[in-house]
Amino acid sequence: MKTALTELLGIDIPLIQGAMAWISDARLVAAVANAGATGVIAAGGLTAGELSSQIRKAKTLTDKPFGVNVMLMAPNKEEIVEVICAEYVAFVTLGGGDPVPYIKRLQASGSKVIPVVPNVKLAQKMEVEGADAIIVEGMEAGGHIGKITTIALMTQVIPHVNLPVVVAGGIVDGRGMAAALTMGAVGVQMGTRFMVAEECSVHPKAKEMLIAAKDTDSVVTGWTCKYTARSLKNALTTKLQQLEIEGGKATEQEIKRLILGAGKKGMIDGDTEWGMIMCGQSLYPITKIESAKTIINTIVDEVKQAINKATALIL
Ligand SMILES: Cc1cc2nc3c(=O)[nH]c(=O)nc-3n(C[C@H](O)[C@H](O)[C@H](O)COP(=O)(O)O)c2cc1C
Missing domain, CATH: 3.20.20.70 (Aldolase class I)
Incomplete structure (x- = not known):
């Protein structure tokens, strides 16, 4: 390409x-x-x-x-x-x-x-x-x-x-x-x-959770401290949502205490409940652990197929 x-x-x-x-x-x-x-x-x-x-x-x-x-x-x-x-x-x-x-x-x-x-x-x-x-x-x-x-x-x-x-x-x-x-x-x-x-050094438990996740399984938290992040729903994000949205009374300090260090805790240490597993919304296509080379080769094949299909629309 x-x-x-x-x-x-x-x-x-x-x-x-x-x-x-x-x-x-x-x-x-x-x-x-x-x-x-x-x-x-x-x-x-x-x-x-x-x-x-x-x-x-x-x-x-x-x-x-x-x-x-x-x-x-x-x-x-x-x-x-x-x-x-x-x-x-x-x-x-x-x-x-x-x-x-x-x-x-x-x-x-x-x-x-x-x-x-x-x-x-x-x-x-x-x-x-x-x-x-x-x-x-x-x-x-x-x-x-x-x-x-x-x-x-x-x-x-x-x-x-x-x-x-x-x-x-x-x-x-x-x-x-x-x-x-x-x-x-x-x-x-x-x-x-x-x-x-x-x-990728993401903990196997976090990888498993990503593979099991569906389109509705991510959520955005961290509004209170302008540290807005999308991650997988878990005990931590439920707590953050209670504090930030439903209760609405949490201070920036309280939220920061929960969030700081949570990425490492979730993605590297594998605490999938109280750590933060950041990820995007497109989760269904994440179905298995593969080498970077296989992932990239698959994506390139899919691009070619999609562009060929699109080109055929105007013939
Ligand atoms: C776990 C995680 C950590 C990220 N950390 C950073 C970062 O340190 N700096 C940055 O510019 N973007 C960061 N991003 C954003 C990515 O570089 C990328 O733009 C984003 O993941 C694209 O969306 P996708 O996850 O739907 O593919 C991060 C994304 C994820 C999933």
Whole structure:
């Protein structure tokens, strides 16, 4: 496949395995890159030293391009950016804050810069500021989310910018990827689909829960402390909903106490009741644990089938 994204990053398949704090590490990223797509190491939750080790480890596992994500609300973001500039990675995704101060600096170190944006206004701002591409992520996505759906973002952002647009949120298979490409996206970013990759360090209990989950099994919590995240329904999200919506009286501190550290507890330690298992809304197609290569090959076959079917509609 050839799109502006494959050209920009020097990859074969216009598919990015998105950053996933705690779980998108060197092993997963290298497996995805070796299969012809590209992956992103999540710097969220890492120290500068840990990130440096992850980048170096990924470079021993693959000679293909990969990226790093900077969570701009992280207190150590300056050190993280310094490490990225020193180590060099093919591209950097930036989210959760103002990317502008970092665009030129990261580009000067040789990386392409791809901010994650939630609306047309910020997409246009990124174009003015010289970003190489943007990612728009709909509220169907796993992790911390915005307020607009993927289809509404694709419909409105793509025609309003001259930048390559990558689309994320609820896209887990080749039909979704084909839909985004048909809408004018240059590629897609997926998170949830790669949580069940063999190379992904998500705890087996959390993987099982994702595989068993249905379309209605995710919920958004964290409104009170502006740490809004989509995750699988469990004892923790029920408690959060009681405190945030039904009771409505919980303080930001109380909610933060429940949420902080919950991602690691759920996804790495396997506490599927009181930890947080972040994931998107498209859950039915997540049916088994497979290698990243098998996942990617399946998606590429599905894209081809979907585009062939769509082409046949106008013959
Ligand atoms: C467990 C999990 C953790 C995530 N952590 C981050 C993160 O640290 N930084 C970021 O920019 N996006 C993060 N995301 C968003 C993903 O990079 C990606 O855009 C999203 O998963 C796409 O939606 P999908 O899950 O429906 O595929 C996370 C998503 C998940 C599921």
